[in-house]
Amino acid sequence: MEKIVKGNAFVLGNNVDTDQIIPAEHLVYSLSDPEEKKKYGHFALSSVPISQSGLPNGGIPFITGENYTSEFNILIGGANFGCGSSREHAPFALQVAGVKAIIAESYARIFYRNCVDGGFLLPYETPIKLSEKIKTGDELELNVEMNSLKNITTGEIFSLRSLGDILPIIEAGDIFKYARQSGMLA
Amino acid sequence: MAMTITEKILAKAAGKKNVEPGVNVWLDVDVLMTHDVCGPPTIDIWKREFGGQAKIWDKDKLVIFPDHYIFTKNPQANRNVEILREFANEFGIQNYYDVGTDRYKGVCHIALAEEGFDLPGTVLFGTDSHTCTSGAFGMFSTGVGNTDAAFILGTGKIWEKIPESLKFTFDGELPPYLTAKDLILKVLGEITTDGGTYRALEFDGDAVFSLSMDERMTLTNMAIEAGAMNGIIAADAVTETYVKQRTKKPYEIFHSDQDANYIAKYRFDASKMEPSVAKPHSPDNYDIVRNVKGTKLTKSYIGSCTGGKLSDFVAAAKILFGNKTAVPTFIVPASTLIAQQLEEETISGVSLKQIFENAGCVVAQSSCAACLGGPMDTIGRAVDGETIISTTNRNFPGRMGSKKSAVYLASPLTVAASALTGVITDPRDFL
Ligand code: SF4
Numbered sequence: 001m002e003k004i005v006k007g008n009a010f011v012l013g014n015n016v017d018t019d020q021i022i023p024a025e026h027l028v029y030s031l032s033d034p035e036e037k038k039k040y041g042h043f044a045l046s047s048v049p050i051s052q053s054g055l056p057n058g059g060i061p062f063i064t065g066e067n068y069t070s071e072f073n074i075l076i077g078g079a080n081f082g083c084g085s086s087r088e089h090a091p092f093a094l095q096v097a098g099v100k101a102i103i104a105e106s107y108a109r110i111f112y113r114n115c116v117d118g119g120f121l122l123p124y125e126t127p128i129k130l131s132e133k134i135k136t137g138d139e140l141e142l143n144v145e146m147n148s149l150k151n152i153t154t155g156e157i158f159s160l161r162s163l164g165d166i167l168p169i170i171e172a173g174d175i176f177k178y179a180r181q182s183g184m185l186a
Numbered sequence: 187m188a189m190t191i192t193e194k195i196l197a198k199a200a201g202k203k204n205v206e207p208g209v210n211v212w213l214d215v216d217v218l219m220t221h222d223v224c225g226p227p228t229i230d231i232w233k234r235e236f237g238g239q240a241k242i243w244d245k246d247k248l249v250i251f252p253d254h255y256i257f258t259k260n261p262q263a264n265r266n267v268e269i270l271r272e273f274a275n276e277f278g279i280q281n282y283y284d285v286g287t288d289r290y291k292g293v294c295h296i297a298l299a300e301e302g303f304d305l306p307g308t309v310l311f312g313t314d315s316h317t318c319t320s321g322a323f324g325m326f327s328t329g330v331g332n333t334d335a336a337f338i339l340g341t342g343k344i345w346e347k348i349p350e351s352l353k354f355t356f357d358g359e360l361p362p363y364l365t366a367k368d369l370i371l372k373v374l375g376e377i378t379t380d381g382g383t384y385r386a387l388e389f390d391g392d393a394v395f396s397l398s399m400d401e402r403m404t405l406t407n408m409a410i411e412a413g414a415m416n417g418i419i420a421a422d423a424v425t426e427t428y429v430k431q432r433t434k435k436p437y438e439i440f441h442s443d444q445d446a447n448y449i450a451k452y453r454f455d456a457s458k459m460e461p462s463v464a465k466p467h468s469p470d471n472y473d474i475v476r477n478v479k480g481t482k483l484t485k486s487y488i489g490s491c492t493g494g495k496l497s498d499f500v501a502a503a504k505i506l507f508g509n510k511t512a513v514p515t516f517i518v519p520a521s522t523l524i525a526q527q528l529e530e531e532t533i534s535g536v537s538l539k540q541i542f543e544n545a546g547c548v549v550a551q552s553s554c555a556a557c558l559g560g561p562m563d564t565i566g567r568a569v570d571g572e573t574i575i576s577t578t579n580r581n582f583p584g585r586m587g588s589k590k591s592a593v594y595l596a597s598p599l600t601v602a603a604s605a606l607t608g609v610i611t612d613p614r615d616f617l
Binding site: 015074079080083086088100106108109112113114116117118125149161162163164165166169175179184 | 208209210211212236269329331333334337340341343347380383384413415
């Protein structure tokens, strides 16, 4: 896993629920067929109200045209990110769309667990309201070793909460791979 | 370092001296619970990931209760129970409580308590969001998805993020027209369905410690309705008496330190509170009964892990005694033990069951039944156009079976009083 994640910010508000992340009508596509699973990327964040999509101004679609990956790959969220139904497709859709990390003030518990245990994304927490400090499109650099985030566009550096004991799971790939590697499973 | 009760239990299970909110730790799990809805997919993932050599980390710590879709002709539902039965046979699972045998228990969260699996200071995970119920015993308990459950099944371990804690203190004496359901509906009205997200809800105060274990479980059961990770009440003499009657297993009692950290503290005077409802279609849509009284009903329902315990039926029977219900009323004891107690417990020499039958209620077999709708042939299931008053824990659209029905959540006293009049009624009118 990369220790430095570089990318462009996509800023969202509070209470982004899993229906906004991947609407229920799209849960029908195969998760393993490489062509079909691209659709999850194409529809990622497609139900975020347009006024809330790409803050502070909104009106920025996460995915454009026929694409299935986004030009934005670090999400900045507010409180209670990933609330609503506990579908595991939500972090998967974001991963397919090219998202590498989320930095939010807080997460709904099942979404957070799914990000880690399925090996989809880095879910970082921050005590700071980053949505007021970072604009959609800002260039960011996430340092996983230092637990810090640099806004290259403005030069500001923010410290993030450590991932603690779950970092090795993310590094291994998913929770089962981690267990096999670490000898937790005989 | 000062810690809350939740932090202390998790620190112990993580083998650490201290833990802090926000930090992820690995826990040793004391009990894993699953049921007929999530058990089969959990077993599938476990087999897929751990292969033909898949081993259960500790057979004695796995507890399986078929309880959700039980008395139905639905083939998928019955196949799920069949999968559990085969699994229990193949792997020699002692703590499997099969349908159609005298081991059958009913709703998992209540059966866990009755069978002595709820032990102060321990850590329990279950494939059901209301696993938080067991927190009434001063233990840590929470729900997980099938992937996490499969992982626990193979390893006995799971990681968890230490939650921040919120504290709810209920002072004073609970008046006879209120129950624990009125208290928790009030809490949900205050903090809403995301006010507890990734947090621990700790209940405290004289009014809480005056409650029976049944009533305490009503409080912790609905912690998840606020999005919380767990609900918890420190164990006391009431807890110990309950536990010792059921098991000889060891346990350890923890208390929050005086100066432990809470992100918020709420205080209520229980003696001044009002009978409460959650209006359609969300458990945090709080109101007092007086503001909605007179609302016309088509059905009333007393059952589930939060509202189908002995204490709930004793409360309802007090009001129903010697009266006739005005709308169809369903009595669904959460467990087979409670069903038996309905026949044994009496008021003025009449058994609770007889009181209900005399009032014209339908007394059903123990299971989750219409709490979550269930297959079409589920007893008490909501149909289009209904307005129901219920002691259950969720009133989201469609939860009890029909998206075109409306459900009010209330205490067993309020539900019983309303059953007699056919409109939402303040229980004080009958007490
Ligand atoms: S009774 Fe209702 S809330 Fe309780 S476990 Fe069954 S379905 Fe869930």
